[in-house]
Amino acid sequence: MTAVAAATRPVAPADRRAVDRWAGTGALVRVALRVERVRLPVWLVAVVGLTAVSASSEADLFPDAASRAARAELMRSPAAVALGGPGYGLDDYTIGAMVANELGAWVSLALAVMSVLLVVRHLRGAEESGLLEVVRSTPVGRDAPVLAAVVVVTLADLVTGLALAAALVGTGLPAAGALAFGLGCGLVGLTFGATAAVAAQLVAHARTASMLGLAAIGAGFALRAAGDVRAPESGSVLSWLSPFGWSQATRAWVDERWWPLALPVLASAAAFGVAALLAERRDLGDGLLPERPGRAHASGRLTGITAVTLRRLGGALAGWAVGVAALCGLVGVLAREVVQFVEDEPALAAFFPEGSGAAADAALSRYLLVAVALAAAAGVQGVAAARVEEVAGRAAHVLAGPVGRVRWLGAQLAVVLGEVAGAVLLGGLVMGLTAASTLDDPSLVGRLLGAALGQVPALWAVTGVAVLVLGAAPRAFALAWAYLGYVALTAMLGGVLPDGSDLASPLRYTPGMPAEPMDWPAVLVLGALAVSLVSGGVLAFRRRDLLA
Amino acid sequence: MTTDPTTAAEAVAVRGLVKAFGRRRALDGLDLHVREGEVHGFLGPNGAGKSTTIRVLLGLLRADAGEARVLGADPWRDAVALHHHLAYVPGEVDLWPNLTGGEAIDLLGRLRGGLDPRRRADLVERFELDPGVRVRAYSKGNRQKVALVAALAADVRLLVLDEPTSGLDPLMEAEFQRCVREAAAQGRTVLLSSHILAEVEALCERVTIIRAGRAVRSGTLDELRGLTRTAVVVSLRDPDGALAALRAAPGVHDPGHVDGHLRLDVDAEALDDVLALLPRFGVRGVTAHPPTLEDLFLREYGEPVGSPR
Numbered sequence: 001m002t003a004v005a006a007a008t009r010p011v012a013p014a015d016r017r018a019v020d021r022w023a024g025t026g027a028l029v030r031v032a033l034r035v036e037r038v039r040l041p042v043w044l045v046a047v048v049g050l051t052a053v054s055a056s057s058e059a060d061l062f063p064d065a066a067s068r069a070a071r072a073e074l075m076r077s078p079a080a081v082a083l084g085g086p087g088y089g090l091d092d093y094t095i096g097a098m099v100a101n102e103l104g105a106w107v108s109l110a111l112a113v114m115s116v117l118l119v120v121r122h123l124r125g126a127e128e129s130g131l132l133e134v135v136r137s138t139p140v141g142r143d144a145p146v147l148a149a150v151v152v153v154t155l156a157d158l159v160t161g162l163a164l165a166a167a168l169v170g171t172g173l174p175a176a177g178a179l180a181f182g183l184g185c186g187l188v189g190l191t192f193g194a195t196a197a198v199a200a201q202l203v204a205h206a207r208t209a210s211m212l213g214l215a216a217i218g219a220g221f222a223l224r225a226a227g228d229v230r231a232p233e234s235g236s237v238l239s240w241l242s243p244f245g246w247s248q249a250t251r252a253w254v255d256e257r258w259w260p261l262a263l264p265v266l267a268s269a270a271a272f273g274v275a276a277l278l279a280e281r282r283d284l285g286d287g288l289l290p291e292r293p294g295r296a297h298a299s300g301r302l303t304g305i306t307a308v309t310l311r312r313l314g315g316a317l318a319g320w321a322v323g324v325a326a327l328c329g330l331v332g333v334l335a336r337e338v339v340q341f342v343e344d345e346p347a348l349a350a351f352f353p354e355g356s357g358a359a360a361d362a363a364l365s366r367y368l369l370v371a372v373a374l375a376a377a378a379g380v381q382g383v384a385a386a387r388v389e390e391v392a393g394r395a396a397h398v399l400a401g402p403v404g405r406v407r408w409l410g411a412q413l414a415v416v417l418g419e420v421a422g423a424v425l426l427g428g429l430v431m432g433l434t435a436a437s438t439l440d441d442p443s444l445v446g447r448l449l450g451a452a453l454g455q456v457p458a459l460w461a462v463t464g465v466a467v468l469v470l471g472a473a474p475r476a477f478a479l480a481w482a483y484l485g486y487v488a489l490t491a492m493l494g495g496v497l498p499d500g501s502d503l504a505s506p507l508r509y510t511p512g513m514p515a516e517p518m519d520w521p522a523v524l525v526l527g528a529l530a531v532s533l534v535s536g537g538v539l540a541f542r543r544r545d546l547l548a
Numbered sequence: 549m550t551t552d553p554t555t556a557a558e559a560v561a562v563r564g565l566v567k568a569f570g571r572r573r574a575l576d577g578l579d580l581h582v583r584e585g586e587v588h589g590f591l592g593p594n595g596a597g598k599s600t601t602i603r604v605l606l607g608l609l610r611a612d613a614g615e616a617r618v619l620g621a622d623p624w625r626d627a628v629a630l631h632h633h634l635a636y637v638p639g640e641v642d643l644w645p646n647l648t649g650g651e652a653i654d655l656l657g658r659l660r661g662g663l664d665p666r667r668r669a670d671l672v673e674r675f676e677l678d679p680g681v682r683v684r685a686y687s688k689g690n691r692q693k694v695a696l697v698a699a700l701a702a703d704v705r706l707l708v709l710d711e712p713t714s715g716l717d718p719l720m721e722a723e724f725q726r727c728v729r730e731a732a733a734q735g736r737t738v739l740l741s742s743h744i745l746a747e748v749e750a751l752c753e754r755v756t757i758i759r760a761g762r763a764v765r766s767g768t769l770d771e772l773r774g775l776t777r778t779a780v781v782v783s784l785r786d787p788d789g790a791l792a793a794l795r796a797a798p799g800v801h802d803p804g805h806v807d808g809h810l811r812l813d814v815d816a817e818a819l820d821d822v823l824a825l826l827p828r829f830g831v832r833g834v835t836a837h838p839p840t841l842e843d844l845f846l847r848e849y850g851e852p853v854g855s856p857r
Contacts, residue, residue, distance in 0.1 A: 020629065024659055027659050031655055034647065034651075035646055038646075130640055130642040131642050131644065133603075135659065136607075136608055136627075138631055138660045139631040140628070140631070141627075141628050142627065283608065283609040
């Protein structure tokens with residue numbers, strides 16, 4: 001028996017080499033790829049497929065130079081610059097330039113979110129659940145989990161980027177631009193994945209780390225938007241501070257330059273280095289930022305399910321509301337530029353026969369839709385949180401007490417539905433106040449608040465779909481996220497997608513106020529739909545087995 | 549590295565270990581000595597610092613002060629080299645939810661540098677584990693079996709087990725005990741942290757009891773028993789006279805009537821005198837039993853921290 005022979009031999013530190021810190025990385029990469037064998041391909045197919053469909057639909061929608069030139073004029077507006085990109089190649093708006101300008105930011109955003117969630121799942125998520133404790137008790141180096149996450153997220157982003165390039169070449173776009181576009185988007189994802197690796201070292205909980213990573217994405221997006229609005233067609237310093245700006249600076253399909261791709265590579269390498277340094281020095285399970293001590297007794301306000309849900313989700317939902325309000329405020333501030341822009345460009349007057357005010361209204365209602373999509377994401381997350389309670393066994397704990405199922409789920413849904421509606425109303429109010437002051441039109445406050453109110457039934461309907469999935473098919477909750485992705489993309493990509501692609505989205509049927517008038521029948525039907533979806537989900541939940 | 553001859557035969561040598569989390573001192577000068585080839589019981593109430601100690605020994609936490617050696621190596625600095633020679637089972641096992649139990653066992657084995665396929669098959673059968681089920685569908689006990697099979701099938705010198713049987717049923721508990729005895733017979737060292745005192749009593753040659761981050765007792769079970777009192781139950785013709793005499797006798801604790809018998813605890817060194825005193829009162833029956841581990845345990849924790857031994 002070798003164990004006996006070895007009994008008195010101490011483990012020789014001579015076995016110890018510098019590479020020990022990385023030992024086991026290969027095995028961890030293989031297991032991570034196995035664990036992600038479904039999730040990553042789904043992301044890849046969704047991102048690449050949607051991009052390819054949008055690109056070919058742009059080619060159909062704008063077949064000739066004249067229609068593309070008209071489109072380019074629209075894209076010069078600050079609102080479009082903020083939402084899309086700096087507008088390289090607007091003077092000769094080819095399909096490629098159009099794809100880069102109007103889709104690049106969104107594709108990068110999707111890959112950034114994918115990368116943040118992936119990295120946090122494999123670092124802090126595994127650490128929080130105790131998986132890393134078992135893994136690290138084997139001969140696996142202290143830096144190996146970070147390095148494995150680097151390899152996996154790099155593979156995910158580069159493979160997706162190359163697949164994007166290949167798919168776009170398949171739609172007939174030039175290869176050089178496709179490569180610049182695909183690599184650019186993939187490297188944005190990688191940069192935010194690396195940022196998330198640092199966040200995963202700083203805080204003790206995976207949820208907090210994900211929120212930090214997503215907040216970094218939001219900040220990067222806002223920086224680029226603000227920078228590009230200040231200096232369209234080149235980008236100001238602010239744009240150069242944002243990874244989104246780096247990928248767009250490749251000027252895909254216009255006049256490719258490759259050196260900006262070095263920026264995300266360097267930034268990612270630096271961030272991963274910091275993450276590895278932090279991981280090497282700290283205790284497992286520990287965050288660098290301290291945890292607040294809590295109270296030993298429940299305060300008088302912690303009275304029941306509603307109060308617990310507020311405590312659990314209040315912070316996250318408030319964060320979403322702040323994001324919605326920030327977006328709306330930015331749009332309101334920019335409203336003046338939209339009007340100015342239309343007044344300066346007589347060529348655009350044809351699009352807005354009612355005058356430049358109509359242009360502002362159109363921009364405001366379009367952004368309000370984006371805000372609603374953001375709030376719907378908060379709603380689906382809130383419903384997903386109820387499912388987490390169930391899977392973790394906390395629901396069983398509560399339901400074993402004198403609490404009925406309808407009350408348990410209903411109280412949580414009331415909090416979620418109330419908060420998302422509040423977020424959109426807050427957004428409408430903020431957009432109204434800012435737009436009213438920049439455009440000097442007090443009536444906008446009331447009109448935008450009304451517009452936001454008109455969106456609430458559609459918002460609840462999207463959330464209601466998630467409730468229905470929770471009740472009827474809880475193991476397939478990914479469907480709820482997929483539906484949200486569909487709703488959000490059709491809302492954000494608006495006119496780019498083929499006509500009718502948003503038929504299954506409630507947001508298609510809401511009145512586009514303030515540009516369009518109130519449509520009572522549509523709002524009432526959507527309201528009835530929302531009520532049936534939510535109550536159907538609750539009823540189905542009452543009849544089914546509890547998960548786990 | 550200088551090999552200290554006195555510690556060369558120690559699989560685990562810990563001296564004055566300190567680990568603080570913020571202001572809370574989880575370990576406060578802990579000593580722990582585990583000899584090569586022994587099964588060592590590691591006992592303590594919740595929050596005493598057992599898991600913290602084990603995490604330091606695995607190089608997952610870095611000690612603030614003190615010295616720790618595992619198989620002669622520094623657990624933090626030489627973690628990877630050391631982990632080739634040990635296997636760990638935590639009390640709360642969490643593995644990759646969408647891999648099967650069998651995949652998780654093989655993967656942990658590969659990370660440790662391979663496992664014996666025959667031993668793996670044998671253990672899977674003995675623990676009645678279905679290796680084709682995904683980890684997320686296992687109960688707590690079955691997840692623990694996955695980790696146990698992976699650890700016991702690994703060709704390692706040291707097994708570090710942190711409450712490894714908290715989710716197992718009595719049949720599996722018995723199987724676990726057989727496995728630990730086999731491991732010991734093969735010359736492996738086992739550090740077993742447990743709340744199940746019967747398990748520790750059945751398996752461990754030596755025991756360390758810790759409390760508030762410090763070792764309060766350490767030694768063989770016999771040594772620990774010798775330090776404390778024997779419980780004596782006597783049936784007497786004149787119990788009241790005996791009670792009065794016993795109250796006055798040195799080394800007798802808490803004498804009193806229980807179900808018509810007289811019950812008392814006697815210090816080891818006073819046992820001779822007390823038994824000599826009893827015949828005067830007409831002994832009809834007597835039982836005496838050494839303290840169980842449970843008695844030791846309760847006594848250790850019944851006293852305030854820092855009281856003299």
